Amino acid sequence: MALTAWVECRGLAKALGTNQVLRDLDLSVEKGEILSILGPSGSGKTTLIRLIAGLADPDAGEISVAGRLVFGPRTNARIESRGVGYVFQDYAVWPHMSVAENVGFGLGLAGMGRAERDQRIREALTSVGIAALADRYPDQLSGGQQQRLALARSMAMRPEVILLDEPLSNVDAALREHLRLEILQLVRAHGTTAIYITHDQSEAMALCDRLAVMQGGRLLQAGPPEELYRRPNSWFIANFLGGANAIEGEVADGVFTAPGVRLHTTCPAPASRVALVFRPEDALPESAQPQNRLEGVVVASMFIGRCWRITLNTGSLQFVLDWTHRVEDGAALAFSVAPDRCALVLPEKS
Ligand SMILES: Nc1ncnc2c1ncn2[C@@H]1O[C@H](COP(=O)(O)OP(=O)(O)OP(=O)(O)O)[C@@H](O)[C@H]1O
Ligand SMILES: [Mg+2]
Structure with missing residues (x-):
C-alpha cells in the first residue's frame, strides 16, 4: 500500500452487535491538517476514531499513522505505540491526581526523567492557560478548566495525531467559542495533525482545513468546507x-x-x-x-x-x-x- 497521508484509513468496516456501524470507509488526513468530522448522532464518528486510537479493532481494513501501518494484516499496534492522543467528550481526567500529575502521568510511563517531565508539564499547562492550577484536583476545576487539562495532557505527549471527540460539548456556549479558538491555536502552534469530531456545523467549518461528513457509517464527502457547502455531492x-x-x-x-x-x-x-x-x-x-x-x-x-x-x-x-x-x-x-x-x-x- 503506497502511503501518502499522515493518517490513512482504507476500507474500514466495523459491526457492533448486529449493528453495521462502519462500512467500507476510506479517510486520509495530511500532516499538520485539521480535519473535522461532522455527522448525525449514530453515524459512526466515535467508532471511527476509537479504531484509529486502537481502543477497538476494525473487522476489516487498514489504518496507518505517521507512515506506519498500525492495523492491518498481521498488524495491530498497541494503543500507546500508535502516537495517537485523544480527548473525549467526557474528558475523563483522573480524579485522584492533581492537575500536574494528570499531565505528567503518561510522560512518566513513557520513561521521561523528572526534570524534563516538569518542564513539559509547565509548558503544557501554560499553553492552555491553567498553569496556576497545577496543584488542584479535578473536582476543584470548572468544566472548561477540566477540558483544558484533558487537552494539555494529550498535547504534552506530542502525539503524531490528536483525536478530539466533541471536546466542547460539555462546555457552555459562551466559553465554547473561546476554547475552540484556543484549541485551534494550540494545535496549529505545534503543527499537530488533528481529527476533530463535532455535531456543531459552524464549529466544524470554522475549525478545519477539510471537512468530512458521515452518515450511516459511510463517509459521504470530504473536502474544504466551502466546497462541501457550495458543491454538495448529495441531497x-x-x-x-x-x-x-x-x-x-x-x-x-x-x-x-x-x-x-x-x-x-x-x-x-x-x-x-x-x-x-x-x-x-x-x-x-x-x-x-x-x-x-x-x-x-x-x-x-x-x-x-x-x-x-x-x-x-x-x-x-x-x-x-x-x-x-x-x-x-x-x-x-x-x-x-x-x-x-x-x-x-x-x-x-x-
Ligand atoms: N457497544 C455497542 N453495541 C452495539 N451498538 C453500538 C455500540 N456502541 C455504539 N453502537 C452503535 O453504533 C452506532 C455508531 O455509534 P457512534 O458512537 O460511533 O456514533 P456517533 O456518530 O459518535 O454518534 P454521536 O454523535 O451521538 O456521538 C450507533 O448506532 C450506536 O448505537
Ligand atoms: Mg460520538
Missing part, C-alpha cells in the same frame, strides 16, 4: 450543511428545467434527473441575474437579525430567501440566483 449534505432550497427537474447543457422554472447552472450534472439546490442567502434581486429569475407570493417574513427570512410560494414550490427588507404577506416577489450558486445533486429518493 443529504446539501440539507445537512445549512439547509437549502431544492427543485427536482431535468438538466441538459447547463440549463435546468422544471415546471415553471428555467435556471442556468455551472455545476456539473450527476445525472439528467436532478435536484437543483441553492441557499437562502444566495437569493439576489431579480435584476442581478435576469436570466435566472424566479417569482412567487410572500407567505411569511421573519426577522432573523442580519436579514429577513422570507418564505415564498410559487404555487407548486416553496422557497426560503434571505432578504434585506420585510415584504408584506401576499405581495408578489421576484428574485434571481447566480448560475454558480445553483448546485446539482441526485434527487432525494434516487
